[in-house]
């Protein structure tokens with residue numbers, strides 16, 4: 018008899034603050050949903066503020082080599098007020114995105130029934146943002162002269178390549194093509210940032226020829242923020258630059274139930290490197306260790322992880338479990354992080 | 368007897384689309400509110416799409432010289448779908464901001480009673496954004512190589528100077544100091560755009576020493592968009608970079624009643640050059656010529672213009688008239704552009 022068992026090897030980075038707590042629940046739900054024949058192997062990594070303070074390290078080349086041995090990475094949250102702004106963001110989060118060529122930053126926004134929104138009425142919100150993850154103003158290009166003096170000049174350089182834009186735009190078209198509404202909106206600021214803007218616009222049009230069924234649309238980023246609060250139902254798939262994507266996905270999370278339920282994936286679609294999945298929220302040190310954090314965003318990130326690795330049915334079961342859990346919340350007392358995780362694990366294993 | 372008469376010399380740029388209609392009402396209210404002894408002189412300029420098509424010109428050096436002869440500029444809207452994206456934006460709007468050193472881009476957001484908002488509940492919204500207007504990613508620095516090929520690389524360079532940041536930050540502190548809540552929030556992305564971000568943060572702290580009564584706060588731009596929809600009441604004065612300001616002021620306009628009531632000033636505080644005042648909305652070609660546009664944003668821009676030139680009492684009267692008019696709207700049938708202008712002119716002349 019051939020060995021039919023499959024395996025899923027996962028690098029787990031709980032990180033700082035509430036990261037530990039939400040990741041534990043994410044793993045609980047993952048174990049509960051995986052088919053019996055899939056062997057789940059996890060390896061925990063201690064990246065984050067504590068390690069930075071102890072060793073001065075954020076993410077070394079050896080770390081990257083060890084991470085590379087896994088099928089995917091699950092991250093809780095990285096960041097602590099004790100570390101100067103920028104150190105862990107650039108030294109860990111961005112370093113990992115760039116090292117593993119996570120060029121598709123996937124951020125779905127869905128307003129589930131029963132979930133509160135700051136918007137009046139009950140808008141139908143169900144779209145996904147495909148944010149470019151390895152270019153734009155995030156490349157760390159820039160510098161300053163006469164630093165610290167009244168004559169200081171500082172630059173930030175946004176780098177954009179046809180190669181980098183084409184692959185993320187094609188990914189976004191394919192995602193739009195696979196959804197019922199088949200609509201893709203490009204968000205940029207091509208009336209001011211004309212060089213990058215023309216490049217994005219040209220490639221958006223060119224790749225569109227390969228997807229005749231997908232209807233397209235263009236919005237300046239400023240106008241996009243207006244529509245996100247006045248007509249969020251107009252969006253299906255959005256593709257955008259790294260920085261614009263950073264901004265509009267936080268807004269999108271806010272209008273579609275808050276960052277407590279916002280999931281994200283930093284994806285290398287070709288699987289040359291492991292992709293990383295993480296809740297959009299941060300480490301929330303103010304509520305850490307109190308079992309107050311909502312693990313839902315992490316659990317939804319586990320669903321994205323499963324979908325990326327081809328476990329579609331399991332991802333669907335997680336999404337359905339979350340939807341059912343959220344719909345019933347109004348009738349329940351406030352639950353702890355562990356209680357929500359238990360409830361979701363119970364639902365997916367039924 | 369000495370000649371005690373004063374004068375106000377205004378360059379008027381109706382521009383495209385609804386620009387003509389709303390500017391007419393703005394001037395009507397201006398004439399009605401000005402004291403008898405102030406001689407209002409206006410000169411109309413034909414900038415915009417029509418002139419661009421006829422002459423290929425957007426804004427010439429001679430135009431700038433003629434504009435310079437005035438105390439201030441009132442603009443309706445510039446832009447038309449018949450002109451390629453970027454041509455009028457960069458050739459007219461941005462050229463004027465840079466030529467006249469409009470480094471303070473002032474955009475108040477106030478949710479007036481009776482005005483609709485996409486947000487649930489009735490949040491108290493009354494803040495003002497001081498957006499830098501002459502630096503950042505708006506300087507037109509950048510370019511591309513291998514343009515139009517699969518090897519194209521395009522850059523956009525954000526330029527930031529201690530000189531440019533200090534003057535706008537000081538202006539924002541002074542505005543915060545003059546308001547009851549005395550609170551100033553810096554919005555940037557200093558964890559990723561570290562060079563520009565550190566410069567903004569350093570100067571924000573340094574200038575703060577001159578304003579000990581002003582309490583300060585920092586938000587990343589992505590987080591700021593969340594608070595703009597979940598807790599807009601937390602903001603009093605915001606100071607920010609050119610691009611972040613572009614994005615968050617459209618969102619701010621959307622949550623505080625829409626761009627129909629959003630006013631703005633492109634201000635040269637030292638008055639070396641005339642400042643320009645304009646509604647935040649665009650030329651709206653779809654409703655042009657139908658007397659459907661709401662002139663309120665233009666009228667509020669006239670109030671900003673008057674305040675800039677020292678006519679505080681007159682500006683207050685316009686603000687009060689607008690507030691009263693908006694409060695009474697629910698009981699009225701929909702009015703035309705002219706009817707709203709007439710109503711506001713009548714209120715300010717009482």
Ligand SMILES: CC(C)[C@H](C(=O)O)[C@@H](O)C(=O)O
Nearest residue numbers: 106107110111263558559589
């Ligand atoms: C923490 C920061 C570097 C990061 C970003 O700007 O990408 C975060 O805001 C995000 O959206 O994942």
Ligand SMILES: CC(C)[C@H](C(=O)O)[C@@H](O)C(=O)O
Nearest residue numbers: 208209239456457460461613
């Ligand atoms: C039209 C465009 C150039 C302009 C800008 O980006 O500044 C507009 O969006 C604004 O906010 O005044």
